Amino acid sequence: MIQEPQTTSRPAQTADRTAVAVRGLGKRYGRTVVLEEVNLSVSAGEVYALTGPNGAGKTTLIRCMTGLAFPTSGDVHLLGHNVHEEGSRARSLLGAVVEAPAKFYPQFTGSANLRLHARLASQGRGGTRVGEARIREVLALVELTRMADRRISEYSLGQRQRLGVAAAILAEPKVLILDEPTSGLDPLGISLIHRIVAEHAEAGGAVILSSHHLREIAGYAHTVGILSGGRLVDTVDLRSRHSAYRFRVDDPVRAANVLGAQPFVNRAAPRPPYAVAELVSEAAVPEALSRLALEGVRVFEAAPDLFDLYEYYRERLQN
Amino acid sequence: MLNLLLLEYRKMIGFRSVRLALVVCLVLPWIWSFSPRLQQLYGLVLVSGWQVPALALAPAVDVLLPILIAVTCAELIGSEVAQGTLAPLLLRPLSRARLVGVKLVAALSYPVVLLAVLFVGSLVAGARLGLGEFAGGTGLGPGSWVGVGLLTPGDALGEITRAYVLAAFALMSVATLALLLGVALLNTAAAALATLATLLMLRQLVVFPEKLQQLLLTTHLGLYTVQDPVQLRNSLIYLLIYTVGFSLLALFTFERRDV
Numbered sequence: 001m002i003q004e005p006q007t008t009s010r011p012a013q014t015a016d017r018t019a020v021a022v023r024g025l026g027k028r029y030g031r032t033v034v035l036e037e038v039n040l041s042v043s044a045g046e047v048y049a050l051t052g053p054n055g056a057g058k059t060t061l062i063r064c065m066t067g068l069a070f071p072t073s074g075d076v077h078l079l080g081h082n083v084h085e086e087g088s089r090a091r092s093l094l095g096a097v098v099e100a101p102a103k104f105y106p107q108f109t110g111s112a113n114l115r116l117h118a119r120l121a122s123q124g125r126g127g128t129r130v131g132e133a134r135i136r137e138v139l140a141l142v143e144l145t146r147m148a149d150r151r152i153s154e155y156s157l158g159q160r161q162r163l164g165v166a167a168a169i170l171a172e173p174k175v176l177i178l179d180e181p182t183s184g185l186d187p188l189g190i191s192l193i194h195r196i197v198a199e200h201a202e203a204g205g206a207v208i209l210s211s212h213h214l215r216e217i218a219g220y221a222h223t224v225g226i227l228s229g230g231r232l233v234d235t236v237d238l239r240s241r242h243s244a245y246r247f248r249v250d251d252p253v254r255a256a257n258v259l260g261a262q263p264f265v266n267r268a269a270p271r272p273p274y275a276v277a278e279l280v281s282e283a284a285v286p287e288a289l290s291r292l293a294l295e296g297v298r299v300f301e302a303a304p305d306l307f308d309l310y311e312y313y314r315e316r317l318q319n
Numbered sequence: 320m321l322n323l324l325l326l327e328y329r330k331m332i333g334f335r336s337v338r339l340a341l342v343v344c345l346v347l348p349w350i351w352s353f354s355p356r357l358q359q360l361y362g363l364v365l366v367s368g369w370q371v372p373a374l375a376l377a378p379a380v381d382v383l384l385p386i387l388i389a390v391t392c393a394e395l396i397g398s399e400v401a402q403g404t405l406a407p408l409l410l411r412p413l414s415r416a417r418l419v420g421v422k423l424v425a426a427l428s429y430p431v432v433l434l435a436v437l438f439v440g441s442l443v444a445g446a447r448l449g450l451g452e453f454a455g456g457t458g459l460g461p462g463s464w465v466g467v468g469l470l471t472p473g474d475a476l477g478e479i480t481r482a483y484v485l486a487a488f489a490l491m492s493v494a495t496l497a498l499l500l501g502v503a504l505l506n507t508a509a510a511a512l513a514t515l516a517t518l519l520m521l522r523q524l525v526v527f528p529e530k531l532q533q534l535l536l537t538t539h540l541g542l543y544t545v546q547d548p549v550q551l552r553n554s555l556i557y558l559l560i561y562t563v564g565f566s567l568l569a570l571f572t573f574e575r576r577d578v
Contacts, residue, residue, distance in 0.1 A: 068406055069577040092412035103403030107333050124412035
């Protein structure tokens with residue numbers, strides 16, 4: 001699904017799979033500091049969700065990452081290309097929706113707007129040619145084929161949002177950046193966007209999205225960045241959380257030490273009455289139980305340690 | 320580039336300000352061709368349809384056309400910001416210079432379009448007074464309204480065309496100024512008002528020394544009435560500097576403008 005753009009040189013960053021690199025990003029408006037020393041990195045195939053309270057700087061960060069706004073300090077690279085210095089080349093790798101709902105020319109039809117985006121996508125260095133077939137394909141993907149020849153002024157907010165996502169994926173970008181992509185969507189529309197985002201990541205694209213819906217993003221994001229007061233205060237790797245298991249034991253400290261020494265355990269810590277371990281995979285659970293038994297630790301229960309992102313977020317911001 | 324330019328014109332046709340301006344340019348000559356108090360106020364009696372274009376042009380260039388041009392050219396950027404369509408354009412691998420370049424071409428062609436409509440509208444409105452040979456002047460050539468004897472239709476057309484072309488050239492500077500302020504302010508109303516305020520302020524500087532007057536944009540907007548070749552050349556150079564200068568400033572300003 002993801003095609004290589006028309007480029008002759010392959011930047012060094014692709015070798016380490018870093019698709020988006022934000023380094024020391026700062027943004028001020030006069031004396032007001034909106035972003036301060038933001039560092040983040042998103043790999044190819046990763047879904048990175050940005051969250052945080054209103055006014056935390058999510059939209060400004062997204063505008064800086066997409067090249068719409070210029071940072072006061074720091075830089076943003078998309079697959080090795082500086083967004084603000086090599087704008088055209090960097091944007092040829094990018095698909096984005098920066099407003100909810102997405103904005104289009106209301107006097108034109110949905111397909112005419114996509115045709116316009118297709119023409120623009122072929123501009124500049126590294127531009128991608130997009131044909132009629134691809135336009136029909138993305139319209140079908142967001143279930144808007146029926147509305148294709150209607151003017152945008154006849155679209156509902158949710159339909160505009162879906163068309164925005166269609167425009168963003170039109171040129172099969174390497175990096176997809178979406179600001180509040182599920183805003184104004186009904187449950188079916190939300191699951192549709194989830195599917196598109198997940199498929200894009202599975203095909204090797206990097207996805208950055210902002211959202212307030214924590215339980216929703218916990219379902220498909222790999223990493224969550226929590227932004228507060230213009231700073232990235234925490235980065236949560238949900239993949240490791242998904243493989244965490246808790247063992248109710250008679251001696252949580254000793255159990256954590258035993259598990260921590262095993263090669264199939266990434267990290268282990270006591271959380272009485274449990275010992276919680278991040279395993280390399282679910283298949284390592286029987287091995288972990290057998291090791292604990294061998295060391296004389298009595299295990300009463302073993303279960304996945306389900307991570308509540310909402311609770312974590314609440315605690316993180318309160319502290 | 321051509322695709323983008325065509326898109327820009329399609330968008331412009333949708334602007335209410337453009338539609339209004341086109342209606343005004345068509346209606347204005349009819350008002351002048353029928354004006355019953357022309358003799359009482361200006362001591363002028365229309366003897367030919369060839370005089371209507373000058374009657375329509377003078378007041379239009381002074382006030383009306385700068386207003387209409389300022390609003391539409393400010394809207395070229397302002398409407399994109401208001402509709403939220405500027406950001407999606409800038410997310411594509413299209414250089415900012417190219418985007419503003421297309422808008423500059425659209426802005427520069429707008430005075431030409433308006434004056435062409437005014438020109439045609441004036442000739443249609445003047446047709447009822449006759450468009451044949453007449454004794455007098457078009458108001459836009461040597462001898463102004465009185466003229467220098469008999470004027471053939473060919474000569475009359477030549478004088479009027481020259482004046483309209485010069486007026487269009489002069490108004491291009493207003494169009495680029497409005498686009499520059501549109502890029503700087505990203506708001507139609509603010510940019511249009513700033514353009515008009517700048518023009519009015521420059522006109523207030525009439526009390527300043529004559530050497531300063533020569534540098535002012537507003538001094539040269541009446542270019543179409545100038546017959547002296549030296550003065551005409553100087554005005555053309557000043558207007559060219561203003562137009563190119565405003566265009567370059569618009570390009571540079573937009574290059575690193577937060578959107």
